Structure formats: structure tokens, C-alpha cells
Amino acid sequence: MSDLLGVAVLGAGHMGADHIRRLDRVVSGARVAAVADPDAARAKEAVAGIEGVAVHTEVEAALDAPGVEAVLIASPGPAHQEALLAAFARGLPVLCEKPMVPDSAGALRVLEAEARLGRRLTQIGFMRRYDAGYRRLKALLDDGRLGRPLMLHCVHRNVSSPPGFTSAMLIDSSVSHEIDAARWLLGQELTAVTVRRPRPSAGAPQGLLDPQFVLFETDGGALVDVEVFVNCGFGYQVRCEAVCEAGSARIGDDQGMLVTTRGTAGADVPQDYLVRFVDAYDREVQAWVDATRRGLVTGPTVWDGYAASVVAEAGIRALESDTRVAVELAPRPGLYTADGH
Numbered sequence: 001m002s003d004l005l006g007v008a009v010l011g012a013g014h015m016g017a018d019h020i021r022r023l024d025r026v027v028s029g030a031r032v033a034a035v036a037d038p039d040a041a042r043a044k045e046a047v048a049g050i051e052g053v054a055v056h057t058e059v060e061a062a063l064d065a066p067g068v069e070a071v072l073i074a075s076p077g078p079a080h081q082e083a084l085l086a087a088f089a090r091g092l093p094v095l096c097e098k099p100m101v102p103d104s105a106g107a108l109r110v111l112e113a114e115a116r117l118g119r120r121l122t123q124i125g126f127m128r129r130y131d132a133g134y135r136r137l138k139a140l141l142d143d144g145r146l147g148r149p150l151m152l153h154c155v156h157r158n159v160s161s162p163p164g165f166t167s168a169m170l171i172d173s174s175v176s177h178e179i180d181a182a183r184w185l186l187g188q189e190l191t192a193v194t195v196r197r198p199r200p201s202a203g204a205p206q207g208l209l210d211p212q213f214v215l216f217e218t219d220g221g222a223l224v225d226v227e228v229f230v231n232c233g234f235g236y237q238v239r240c241e242a243v244c245e246a247g248s249a250r251i252g253d254d255q256g257m258l259v260t261t262r263g264t265a266g267a268d269v270p271q272d273y274l275v276r277f278v279d280a281y282d283r284e285v286q287a288w289v290d291a292t293r294r295g296l297v298t299g300p301t302v303w304d305g306y307a308a309s310v311v312a313e314a315g316i317r318a319l320e321s322d323t324r325v326a327v328e329l330a331p332r333p334g335l336y337t338a339d340g341h
């Protein structure tokens with residue numbers, strides 16, 4: 001391996017361009033070696049000022065570009081399956097943005113493909129596991145001081161949804177974060193989903209069922225509720241409160257600096273995830289680079305990505321049928337039993 005890990009970034013949109021900046025200027029030990037995006041102008045803009053980057057419109061050409069030793073997938077969810085399988089075929093380590101693969105059949109194909117390789121190559125981009133608040137909550141729940149967790153109350157609000165965002169994507173794109181966070185925080189699998197919703201907000205695009213209230217049951221007897229509201233208009237807010245037998249703990253209320261002037265007191269509210277989770281993304285990508293350079297794979301696994309896809313798909317069926325839908329996971333391959341949670 002060369003001094004700096006050569007990374008091919010697939011997709012140079014909002015997230016891809018931010019990861020390109022991060023690889024170039026924030027994390028140590030890596031460099032952007034190639035970029036693939038069917039929108040060549042967007043890719044060129046994302047790498048402007050960075051030397052030695054091969055820009056391609058085809059994924060395979062970027063993966064085969066000189067100096068590419070690892071892949072960061074930041075294309076839209078439906079393109080991830082093909083990209084993951086192409087990376088596996090080349091034995092390249094991967095950081096794949098969430099959702100790993102939105103549909104469960106495709107997610108199972110990826111799970112089976114990596115299990116067939118017999119070694120893990122992939123970290124899934126569930127960056128909340130790298131957020132300071134979530135890590136403190138996880139440590140507190142794990143040390144047992146608060147007793148058995150009974151409920152998680154979660155809030156996930158975006159200022160506005162991007163064009164083309166569907167009612168199903170509130171679950172498989174947005175709530176996928178809470179699905180992973182709940183599995184990780186509790187160390188439990190989610191077993192059933194119910195979705196209720198109020199009359200859609202007047203601020204939501206025509207036809208979008210926004211907000212939604214999603215309720216998960218777990219195999220440890222806990223309940224997890226998520227208010228997801230992706231066109232709230234007023235701020236990017238992500239909160240999680242754990243209610244346990246001997247206490248509760250809540251994260252996501254940090255206000256930063258409180259400014260009082262002329263009879264009012266207030267603080268800035270982040271307007272998007274790139275601001276709210278900047279430290280988490282930085283730590284996530286640094287952890288991936290560090291592990292990859294040592295020949296290791298750490299963090300959320302393909303099993304976690306697969307489980308999130310199955311749970312989200314059950315949630316979409318629950319939304320569409322207005323019924324409680326059970327989650328059916330395939331058997332967990334041995335490759336993922338050691339440190340899946």
C-alpha cells in the first residue's frame with residue numbers, strides 16, 4: 001500500500017463532494033485518486049484544485065484507475081449494489097453510504113457476495129455511531145447504570161427534502177439512521193414495524209406523506225418510536241432519549257453558544273446534516289482510512305446494512321398497508337457474528 005490510501009469516490013453530489021473535500025483536506029492518510037459520476041461537470045467541480053485525480057463517468061473505469069486502493073460509494077442508494085459487487089470483484093475495501101442497498105433482495109445479494117468472499121471488505125456509512133453524543137449514550141446504556149432500556153424516543157427533522165424524495169424514502173433513507181442507531185444502542189434486532197401519520201404538513205411537497213410516526217418493536221422487548229419530518233422548515237434536528245428502568249438519558253439538545261441581546265436569548269439551529277454531523281463524518285472517514293491502511297475492517301457491517309434494509313422495507317409495507325408488519329431476517333452468516341453490534 002502506498003503512503004496515502006488512494007480512494008475512488010463514486011458519486012460527486014452533496015455527500016460525495018463533501019467526502020472528497022474531507023479526504024483531501026481533513027482526514028490524514030488518504031488521497032482522492034479517482035472520481036466517477038455520470039455528471040462529468042459535477043465531478044470536475046468537486047475535484048477542482050485537487051491534483052492527480054482521474055475523473056470518469058463510468059464506475060468501473062474509476063475502480064480500475066491507477067492508484068486506486070479503496071472505494072467510497074456516495075452515489076444514490078439504488079446504484080450501490082452494482083458498485084459494491086464491482087468493488088468485491090476487485091477485492092477493494094469499501095466505505096458505502098447508507099442505505100447500503102434500499103431493497104432487501106439486493107441487500108441480501110450483497111450480504112451473500114461478501115460472505116462468499118470469506119472476509120469483510122465493507123464499512124457502512126451509519127455515521128451516528130461516530131457522533132460524540134450517540135457514543136456517550138451507547139457507553140451509558142452499556143455500563144448498565146440506568147438499568148434495562150425500555151424505550152427510545154427519536155426525532156429526525158430535516159428543513160426540506162430534495163427533489164424526487166418519496167414517502168417511502170422517509171423510512172429507507174431518513175429513518176434508516178434510527179434503525180441502525182436503535183439496533184446498535186440496544187444491541188437488539190427490530191422485529192416489527194407500525195407507521196402512523198398525521199395529515200401531511202402544508203409545507204410538504206404535494207403527495208408526500210410527511211411527517212410520519214414510526215414504531216418499532218425489538219427482540220429484547222423494547223419499543224422505539226421515531227418522529228420523522230423531512231420538510232419541517234425550521235431546522236435540522238436529531239434527538240434520541242433512552243428511557244430505562246432506573247433513569248433516562250437524552251442527546252441532541254446541545255444548543256452551542258447561547259446569545260442574549262435586546263430582551264431575547266437564542267442559539268443557531270443547524271440547517272442540515274453536513275453541519276450537525278460534521279464531526280461524526282470526519283471521525284467515520286478517519287476510522288475507515290486508519291483501519292483500511294492496517295488491513296482491518298471496522299464499524300457498521302454489511303449485516304447491519306442488510307438488517308436496516310429489511311427493517312426499512314417492512315416499514316414501507318407498514319406505511320402502505322396501515323398494518324403492523326413483522327421483520328424477517330435471513331440467518332446471520334458466521335462472518336458477522338464476532339462484532340456485528
Ligand SMILES: NC(=O)c1ccc[n+]([C@@H]2O[C@H](COP(=O)([O-])OP(=O)(O)OC[C@H]3O[C@@H](n4cnc5c(N)ncnc54)[C@H](O)[C@@H]3O)[C@@H](O)[C@H]2O)c1
Nearest residue numbers: 010011012013014015016037039074075077079097098099
Ligand atoms: N450519511 C448521511 O447523513 C447522508 C447524507 C446525505 C446523503 N447520504 C447518502 O449519500 C448518497 C448520495 O446522496 P446525495 O445526497 O449526495 O445525492 P446527490 O443526488 O446529491 O448526488 C448523487 C450523485 O451521484 C451521481 N450518480 C448517479 N448515479 C451514479 C452511479 N451509478 N455511479 C456514480 N455516481 C452516480 C449523480 O450524478 C450525483 O452527482 C445516498 O446514498 C444518500 O442516502 C448520506
Ligand SMILES: O[C@H]1[C@H](O)[C@@H](O)[C@H](O)[C@@H](O)[C@H]1O
Nearest residue numbers: 157158173174175177230273
Ligand atoms: O440522505 C439524508 C441523510 O441520510 C441525512 O442524514 C438525513 O437526515 C436525511 O433525512 C436523508 O434524506
